[in-house]
Amino acid sequence: MTKQSVVASDAKLGNGLQAVSLQLLPEESCMEFSSGRNLVNNETEQEKIVSTSVAFMRASSPRRTRPTDSLPETDQDSCWGVDHPWALGMFEKIVSASRGKQIAMFLDYDGTLSPIVVDPDQAFMSEEMREVVKDTARYFPTAIVSGRCKEKVYGFVRLPGLIYAGSHGMDIRAPSKSRNEKGGNKAVSFQPASEFLPTIDEVYKILEERMKAIPGAKVETNKFCLSVHFRCVDEKEWAALAEQVTSVLKEYPELKLTYGRKVLEISPAINWNKGKALEFLLKSLGHANSDDVLPIYIGDDRTDEDAFKVLRDRGQGVGIVVSKVAKETSAAYYLREPSEVMYFLKGLVEWKRSSFRASA
Numbered sequence: 001m002t003k004q005s006v007v008a009s010d011a012k013l014g015n016g017l018q019a020v021s022l023q024l025l026p027e028e029s030c031m032e033f034s035s036g037r038n039l040v041n042n043e044t045e046q047e048k049i050v051s052t053s054v055a056f057m058r059a060s061s062p063r064r065t066r067p068t069d070s071l072p073e074t075d076q077d078s079c080w081g082v083d084h085p086w087a088l089g090m091f092e093k094i095v096s097a098s099r100g101k102q103i104a105m106f107l108d109y110d111g112t113l114s115p116i117v118v119d120p121d122q123a124f125m126s127e128e129m130r131e132v133v134k135d136t137a138r139y140f141p142t143a144i145v146s147g148r149c150k151e152k153v154y155g156f157v158r159l160p161g162l163i164y165a166g167s168h169g170m171d172i173r174a175p176s177k178s179r180n181e182k183g184g185n186k187a188v189s190f191q192p193a194s195e196f197l198p199t200i201d202e203v204y205k206i207l208e209e210r211m212k213a214i215p216g217a218k219v220e221t222n223k224f225c226l227s228v229h230f231r232c233v234d235e236k237e238w239a240a241l242a243e244q245v246t247s248v249l250k251e252y253p254e255l256k257l258t259y260g261r262k263v264l265e266i267s268p269a270i271n272w273n274k275g276k277a278l279e280f281l282l283k284s285l286g287h288a289n290s291d292d293v294l295p296i297y298i299g300d301d302r303t304d305e306d307a308f309k310v311l312r313d314r315g316q317g318v319g320i321v322v323s324k325v326a327k328e329t330s331a332a333y334y335l336r337e338p339s340e341v342m343y344f345l346k347g348l349v350e351w352k353r354s355s356f357r358a359s360a
C-alpha cells in the first residue's frame, strides 16, 4: 500500500464518522473518531465503521523490517525525503539552536525508548538506554510522555528523578515552581479525565469479556484509557474484533477510538492529548510563554503528533519522529529506531559535559 493510495478524506470514505484525522500510512494507521450513538444510527453505518476499522487495522501491519545492529554512518538508505532530515545528521544544528536556552526533553516510551515487541508486558528498555536517560535527566528536565498508565511506565523506566505523564498525558506528575517545607520542589498532579474512571473501568470489563471470543486479542487498561491489542490476532478475526469494540463504544458517546501500532486505543473524548500535556509541563517547568527553553520531543506514534504540532505551531523546539518509513508528520526530524534515540541522547549528554569542561 503506498502513501498516496491510502491518504483518504472522510468524504471519500463516506463512513458517516466525525473523523479528525484520516491518514493511512504504510506502517501505521491513524484515525480518530467519536464513537457516539449519535454517529451510528443504523446497521449500515455500524458495518461501515467496522470495515473502516479493519482497513486501518490492516494498514497498521508493519511490512518491512530491516534489522540495524549498529548505528548507521549516514541516512542515505532512508526513504525519508529532504523535508525531514535525520536528527543525528543535524545534531550540530540542533544543539546550536539551544544556545542561551534550557533544553527540556520529552520522551515517548514504546517504540522510542523500548523496541516494539509482541507482548506489551515485556517491552523493557535496555540497561544502556536507562543509563542514558538517567544522564539526560541530570542535565535537562526530562519527561516520559506515554500511552501507558503512569505507574506502568514508571515500572519500565524506574528512574525517580523524571517527570511522568501517563495515559496519553491524562495523568501527570510534575514539579511545581513552589517549594515544600524541606526546600525541595513541590509536585503537581494533574488528571483532567478523572471523572471518566468509572466508565473506563466498566468498558474495560465488558471488552475483556468480549475479547475472550477473539483468540490473541488483549485488552490493557491504562487507567484513564484502554488499549485493545490485535498484534496476535489472525487477520481473519479483525472484522469480528472491530465489530465487538465498535458495538461496545456505540453505548459510550463520551469515549473516542483511535488507532496506534497494532492497537485500538479507547479514551475519553476530551480536548486533552500529549500536546496539551507538553504545554502543561512547559508551564509547570516555568516556561509558559518564554523563549528561554528548547523543548525536544521524541516519539513514534500517532498520539505524539499532537505534541509535534504544538512545537511546530509555537515555532519553538524540536520534534523528532521515530520511524523507519517516511510518513505524514509534524515533526521536523526523524530517527529510525530506539537505538538511534539512544545515540542522540548520548550525544546531547556528551555535548553538555564538554561545554561544562570548556567553561571550567
Ligand SMILES: O=P(O)(O)OC[C@H]1O[C@H](O[C@H]2O[C@H](CO)[C@@H](O)[C@H](O)[C@H]2O)[C@H](O)[C@@H](O)[C@@H]1O
Pocket (backbone or CB within 6 Å): 108, 109, 110, 111, 115, 116, 117, 118, 119, 120, 121, 123, 145, 146, 147, 148, 220, 222, 227, 229, 231, 260, 261, 262, 263, 265, 301, 303
Ligand atoms: O505512548 P507510548 O508509550 O508509545 O504507548 C503507546 C502504546 O504502547 C504499547 O503498545 C505498543 O507497544 C507494545 C510493546 O512493544 C506492542 O506490543 C503494541 O503492539 C504497541 O501498540 C502499550 O501496550 C499501549 O498500552 C500503549 O498505549
